[in-house]
Amino acid sequence: MTSAQPVAARSEALPDAVTAVRGARWIATAAVAAGVLNYVYALALTRLLDVSAYATFAAGQGLVVCTAAVAVVTVPWMLAQALARARSEAERAEAVRFAVVTGVAGGLVAALVVGTVSAQFAGAATVAAISAATFLIYVTRVSAGWLQGTERLRTLAVVTAAEAVLKLAVGLLFVSVLGLGETGALAAFAVAVVPYFFCRPRHRHGGRGRPWLAAAGNRALWRRAVGVASLQGVVALMAAVDVILVAILPTDRSAAASYQAAVMLGRVPLFLAGAVSIAFLPALSRRRAGTPLAGDALRMYLMVALPMTAVAATTPAALLDVLFPSGYARVSSLLALTAVTGLALGALTLLVTFCQAVNDYACLLPLLTGLLLYVTGLAAGWSADGVFGMAVGGMCGTVTALALFAVRHARRYGFGPLKGLFGVSLLWPPVLVAALALLRPHTVAWLLAAVTVTVLALWWFFGRRSEPTGGGAPEPAASGPAAPPDEERSVRLLVDAVWRGRPRPAGDAELLGALAVARRNQVEGLLARAYPDRLADIRAEVDAATGLFRRNLAESTALLRSAGIPTVLIKADLSGDYVYGNFDLVVPTGRWQQAQEALAGWYVHRERYWLERSSKVLLEPATGPSAHLHIAVSWFGVPVVPTDRLFARAVPGDGGNGHGNTGSTDGTDGTDGTGYSSNTGNGHGDGVGWLVPCPADRLRIWLAHALFQNLTLDLSELLALRELLSPPVVAEARREAAREGWSAGGARALATALAAMERLDRGEPVPLPVPLPVATSLRAGAEHSGHLLGAGRVRTAAREASLRVPLVVTKRVRRRVP
Template identity: 65%
Template sequence: MTSVGRVASRPPVHQDEVRAVHGARWIATAAVAVGALNYAYALVLTRLLDVSEYATFAAGQGLLVCTAAIAVVTVPWMLAQALARAGSDTERAEAVRFAVITSVAGGALAAVVVACVAQEFAGPVTTLVVACATFAVYVTRVSAGWLQGTERMRTLAVLNTTEACLKFGVGLFFVVALDLGEAGALAAFGIAVLPFAFFLPHRFRGAPRRPWRSVTVDRELWRRAVGIASLQGVVALLAAVDIVLVAMLPTDRAAAASYQAAVMLGRIPLFLAGAVSIAFLPALSRRRAGDPLTAAALRMYLTVALPLTVVAATAPGALLTAVFPAGYTTVSTLMACTATAGLALGALALLVTFAQAVNDYGCLRTLLAGLVLYVTALVTGWAVGGVLGMAIGGLCGTVATLVLIAVRHARRHGFGIAERPFGRVVVPMLALAGALVLIRPYTLVWLAAAVAVTGVALWRFFGRRGDPVQAGEPGGAPPAPLAGSVPYEPGARAAVHDEHAVRLLVDTVWRGLVRPAGDEELRDALAAARRNQVEGRLARAYPRQLAATVAEVESATALFRRNLVESTGRLRAAGIPTVLIKADLDGDYVYGNFDLVVPPGRLRAAQDALDGWYVQRSTYWLERTTKVLLEPPSGPAAHLHGAVCWFGVPVVPTERLFARAEHPDDPGSSDGHAWLTPCPSDRLRIWLAHALFQNLTLDLSELLALRSLLRPDVLAEARRETLREGWSAGGRRALDTAVAAMARLDRGESVPLPLPLPVATSLRVGAEHSGHLLVEGRLRAATREASLRVPLVVAKKLRRRVP
């Protein structure tokens, strides 16, 4: 039987299809929402800014879009590709570290370049704003790559939409309320990306510790990053050079603004192509060139991009005149060229994505030749016919570049099974374009037809059941099930695979029922086990198929014990007692750090005592006075706590914790333990408090830990202590939720894992505990908890892992 490790490196075609198509729909949905908000933003600014200010804004936006297009694909797509291909946590951690380094360095370089260009058409303040926004976009792209590489497309889609909403609201506030003009409108781009900072990559368990500032020597990552940056940089130039050029050339400002507005409307297909590329890149990176997945991506793009292009290209002048103010008189004349050029540019971007997915960076030469041809056509068109000539030249240059890339791609890789259906897509669109042209003089009739066409296109893209492409023969027959895999069902979603995986995990780990399982089912179950910190229990139930995981868990546990003994031994020698919390000494330990509580006021002394044991020290800004992470050269880090608190909010009194702590009954330790463990009721409360005040979830390992503590005497004592500490109602509700889930697991029923706590419980415990702190006169802690509770609930709900 094939090993799970090798199966994981290349999932079956249908599973990749389902995930990619489902993800593409989420990303495309966000792209439609983002596009609508962006265009609404641009349209509103045509009313709020005068023609000269808007021309400066549009040029600055073009620069930001150009550099953002590079940032959006260079760092995130490199990281996503590396995560999709990685075979170990060490490789994933190295890719994340490299992405952080290149995003900061690339952002600084891009900001300088943008500032040099922006000073040609903008003042010093606007130039600085554009440069700062560029840097902010770059450094937040690591989070986007992390979500893309782990195929959490729903979360990424929500974040993209949130970014557009923030930009719209903040930009209008700056322009209308603060009267900051084009500088305020551009500053919103930098502020809107801040939510991505909440989704930074987590620490990979089992990966060796290295300083984040260290530069990787992995030549493959450098080659991939440079290759992606080069390819996408040229695509970004193709998308933005005309917008910047028209602002710099000596032409009428009203004509330049009209061209820029027409280009913004015509670039809708480019954003759709980007959405499809983001969703399909991880799957394409695991497969060979010319894979049928390329056909799925192309068809998804054309399904919605062709009808929208036809609608935009045939828009009546009377309608556009009503939408745009009087200064934009030539928009209707330019739209046919800019819309068609946008369709070609989107197709070009998809072909470049296909090339980079298989490391074919040789297409850069063809792409550079196309760029030269495109710029030549733009300049020639402007010299011959002004702004209209530039639009025609841009269309000719874009189509010529697309033909060059398409011919090269067809010769080298082919298009999977995509060739046959193209005629059935393009010919009806040509007929539709002719019909809309005929009714163009009748604005209301055209508008009704355009709404119907757009609705049908969107329904075909988002509403149709089943996958748009089946793996196998051109006839579309579904593939035969692989041995040991979950049977294929047309229209099935990725969540179906996760449901089977969770059922196997629960049967094995919770109920102790080990049944035969195929490699694919085990691979998905192992992923669910890692999310629930129980991969060791699952692996030992299937020691032959998951031998590598057994070895990995044993190594991680050994490193934990070694680091625990070394660190607590040093602290005991310095006269500092410690209590180990949130750890089961009888089981596995695969987490990236272990938690040690030191007596009040001894946190600084504990750090000094461990000087020389750790190589890196870090703190989290919300907990910098109560917690510190000390990372040794290898193995899990020591997470020192000056108090049992979360986000600076004290929950379990540290003095009582030490007074009731016990020496561990650990046969794996030598005489004279250097650490203490909480008493049973304290252990129960700490697990519940960790879920209530930080994670807002309980994973399977935590449910197992709680199950062993559900004794009447422990529960009675825990109830008394939570009442004393001011969170009894929230603790009771959380425990009731956990116990109910345990009963369902005992019966073999479906339970979401990790188990989310109800939002009402999370909000209730915040109000209850902050009120208790206020009554006790701890105003600062009460204010801190009350102000953080709602943002914490929102952030955790958004960050919850999506299958």
């Protein structure tokens, strides 16, 4: 594709490939953190529980992990694929509804199955804990699929790590403080899923007919769900059957616990493969079979899994004796075998993911053959030499299953995905194993070498500046993918075209990078107008979104106007584009419930965020952006701009043809003593159903939004601020901010914005969106809560003071989400 062709046709190329690789790093980071915490949890339980209780816990954990492995891919991966391939909002909504149905139904079935199995080795309370944990894991995987399908991989990583932290803390509390034993240790799995409830998907419940029944009857989604469940059910069974068998078969409890502990250490590559698969699945689902991007995934896995396997396989017995109590003496003789098994299982997981991405469910037959070989190896090994023989047989069975599946994959799709092997030298793994094995008798020397090897592998994976080799277009051209552009060049192109009004010639890759940055800053329409021929599709998309916004705004405010309820539209520039998913309307004090009733026939779904349930409601129509109804200009239930004064100073909206009357700019509020602006008539102006804030209020609202909510100012907000920087408006805004108790914070936010604008004017590099210093937001919160306390609003002040730090931390993390 030459630079003369429309870039919009390839607008997903750059985000697709880069998001997959960078997302894999984030998910892998979370997997490593979760793995470390899980290992700490398991190691702590070896000290807190006796051998028999730990064996019961390990068997129950194996059941939960086995069924959760199916849930982790059946529900979220099916949803992620559907979201990645969806061509309309209706398709996305139906996919979400289907995921909810299958999550609940699958959770009930899985809970019944694990309850029946666990009853063979555990008491009633422990069985109940295992069943509850299984059901809740299934239900909450809908949130994981939503984050994965929308490629919010950093948020998914944070939630994954939070789940592990919560499980560790709650489990240790239940066991060590409350004395609940293995039952409490397993009940922690159920409590740990709480973070997923805060990331539940946003979807529309409305539509014609019975949308939930229609979703449940979607045959295409059922075929995909059954296919994913079948494939991942086999993989999960391979990963957990040995742990369950060793707990059921008649053997010494010490030997069984040693085997389970060795499996725990040897399955690190399996968790890593799962992380890479999660990150790459949406991108792979938009491609044909055999895409080279699969080679990137395989190489990322091998570059870390191989050295970790070498380290695990050569761990000195003296070091294991320090880590485990005396009842786990056989861990050292089993760990090398379980480590190789974990490496093979991880590679098999990736190959299965490649098949899932292209709906190749026919690979189930060779996968079942591999499972049969694996179980045969376990049984033969058990008969020959007990637990040690089981470890040998499991390793041989897994490696054989992987070889068979890899041959089938290569014959069907060629060697494209296997090219990832050529990025990994086949010589250094055996050399590394030999070197570590020679150092094994010398524990300190081995430990230093193992730490060095692990750090280097992790540095390559997480720290090395590398880009994907597989490209990103859904159907790569024969000439190969374009190289990713330099981020700084893309930002400069955007700034030149949108901020400085000087569009310049650019290659496809650079323009794609600028488009990705423009989307994050809500100025893609302005960029499309700067390059009308090459971004024609983007311009049409933005025009359509803006049209839906103006339609929904007009419809909702007309209904409110007919009910006698005035509204003020905030954080929207009616003269430009509007691509955001909702718009904000403030209603007068005491009219919030009445406003919702007036819009009862307009929206199809109503939702409230739990931190703002008493001050804001989201009303979603069948199509187009939703309406946010506020009782005040507030964030997280803490009002910043008084509602009565906002209405008193508001001016009529202009319906989208400019800013209209700009209102007072000389320090007066323009009122006639009645409480509303004298030029608003009935509160709506002539023929327009809404008001807009006066310039000084608009300036303060943009700054307050950055200070109290986003901790950033994107390019669209800087453009809006630039139009409001006349000295009279700024002076009036300063006086009002002082009246409201956040003048110092507002001044710092404005200074940050002005400094960024000066750099943009000079064409210097600026991070977009522009981050506000965390200290500025914290100080603004402290200043404002002190003002509220002085005004006698103790509960509101306490609310802001208690929420400010956790909200700033949360927003700081979410600000980096792609």
